[in-house]
Amino acid sequence: MQLSAEELEIVLLSLKVSGVAILVALLPAFALAWVLARRRFPGRVLLDALVHLPLVLPPVVTGWLLLLAFGNNGPAGRWLMETVGLTFMFRWTGAALAAAIMALPLMVRAMRLSIEAIDRRLEGAARTLGAGPWRTFFSITLPLSMPGVLAALVLGFARSIGEFGATITFVSNIPGETRTLPLAIYSALQIPGGESNVTRLALISVLLSLAALVLSELLARRGTQGRDAHVL
């Protein structure tokens, strides 16, 4: 199958949006996962609920809330524009932000499960062997939570590449800027006689998602030397 220039642009844009989204979400998601797994504090239940909100809200509502907060007149949007010159409206950065917010709950869940599964007594053992809290984190906690991090990246990527509702509400459907694969498929469906385009784009989606899954399985297998490696 030979991709047309337009299709190639759509695929590359989708990869860019999803890639940036999960990379941006990774650190905050890990921090949230760690806090929710390890710390007991007042408001923990509320924080947990807030993190999960994008998972249960209609994506259109999430998109509208993003518009209110990160639009050119929104408080966060205005602040980011004035301090670092970052704008989201009608731009791919907005699509990446929407995808990151939608992927966040899944990423937090995956990493949290992994962190909760770590035997904390191993961290105690590291401390008695001379490792301070940070070294213990980086040499014990982080490597042992890697399966969760990997799962989070795969789930987050899958969620991002399929993201539709929040994106189209927040940053509209602009060719070359915010028209990712799902939005392109939706647009093609609106055009009479666009079925062959839809089929091609849908096939590309399937292949992309499959490739991501296979790649992550291979990575997981290498990381654990073939022992019961499953990302999901």
Added chain:
Amino acid sequence: MSFDVDITLSRGEPPIHASFTVPAGITVLFGPSGIGKTSILDAVAGLLRPVCGRISVDGSVLFDSSRRIDLPPEKRACGYVFQDGRLFPHRNVRDNLLYGWRLAAPERRWMALEEAVTFLDIGSLLHRMPRTLSGGEAQRVAIGRALLSGPRFLVMDEPLSSLDVPRREEIMAVIERIRDELGLPILYVSHDRAEVGRLAGHVIAL
């Protein structure tokens, strides 16, 4: 005096109180399960903070609530051998052994990897992962890891309990050699009378 301990721990009710002063050699904390022996070791190692009291080993104060001294575990130079080995599952035997050694200041290292490997006869295990070791092998590696971290004293929490009889004999011999050849003060938890009779210089009954 090697161990000078007088602490109160609040892990459940009633609070645990431990007070003993013992000379060098092996000191066995002896008593039934669930009485808080492990908690006392955790307090000495710095993994559990006592409500109040004082812990010093060989004259250096590790914890003193009245003087607000509480050294973190990584500053106590305590070689802890856990009941279950507690090897790091994502590192091979060699990297487990060297974990504490690499972190210790060079002048604090009194044993080299080769010596530990010979002492414990674990040369053939160096490239294995912990999950592939038998209980006795894992426990020998755990002892080696503790010794290589350059400890000034050891605490051992029923290191024989997960082993079958021949393996027990093997590890017991290793512990006797640590006592006799290395001369490290050892605080040792057990609920087995035979073990106590053979190893103990001093017995603290709890």
